[in-house]
Amino acid sequence: MFEYVPASNDMWGPDEGFMGGKRGPHYGLAPGIHIGASRGSPDVLKVGPVRATDASNLCVIHDRQNQRFTITLDCDGAASSAVLKYTITHDQLVELMSTEVPQSHRGKGVAAHLAKAALDFVVEENMKARISCWYIRKYVDENQHLRYQAHIEDK
Template sequence: MARYILSQTCIFRFSQGYNNSQRLSKYTCCGSTNSSNTNVIHDRQKQRFTVTLDCGGTVSSAVLKYTLSHDQQVELISTEVPESHRGKGAAAHLAKAALDFVVEENLTARISCWYIRKYVDENPHLGYQAYIEDE
C-alpha cells in the first residue's frame, strides 16, 4: 500500500517503508522554465540520499551523507550540491527526505551539516526538532 503526501510543490510516495521510497518534485533547473522530475534515492548501504540533476544534457548529482549507529542514532553529516544547482532546492529535497527517514524509522538525529540545521530551524512546523539530539 502506498501513501502519498502533498507538500507545496512536492509529492512524496512512501511504499513498504522508506527503503523503497521515491520522492517526485518539480523545480526549475539552471534558471530555465522547463520543469523536470527529481527523484530522491535513498541508498541504505552507502548511507546517502542522492538526487540526479539534469541540466540541458549535463548530468550531475546532489548528495546528503549520513551514518547510522547501532544505537539507532543518525548523524546527518553533509550535503553536497553542484554549484550550477545551488539555490534551486536540491539540498532542501535531500534534507526533507533524510529527516522524513528519521521520523519514519523513529530514530534520533545529530546534525553536523550547517544546511540541515538551517532547514530544521527554518521549518519548525514540520516537527523535526523532536527527533534532533542537540550536542
C-alpha cells in the same frame, strides 16, 4: 494523492514505516509522483534527471545500503548528482553529515528536498538524529512548523 508503486513483493504498507505512516509519503513533491520502496533496495521517488528549474518535481532516491539520499540533475545535458550523506550508529542514531549540491544548482531548493527527505526518514523510523551539516541545521531551524526538533539530539 500519492500512488504507491511497489519495487518488489516486499513493499512496505502505508502504516509500516518510512514510505508510509500516518502522515503518508511526503517529500514536498508534487501530487502524482510515483513512490516505490522495498526492504533492501533503494527507496525511489520518481525516476530520471530533472532540470533544477523544475524544483517541484525533483527526484529523491534513498540508498539505504550506501546511506545517502540523491537527486539526479540535468546540467545542460550532462547528469550530475546532489547528495546528502548520513551514518547510523549501533544505537540507531542517524548522523546527518553533509549535503553536496553542484554549483549550478545551488539556491534552487535542491538541498531543501534532500534535507526534508532525510528528516522525514528519521521521523518515520522514530529515530533520533545528530546534525553535523550546517545546511540541515539551518533547514530544521527555518522549518520549525514541521516539528523535526523532537527528533534532533544536540551534541
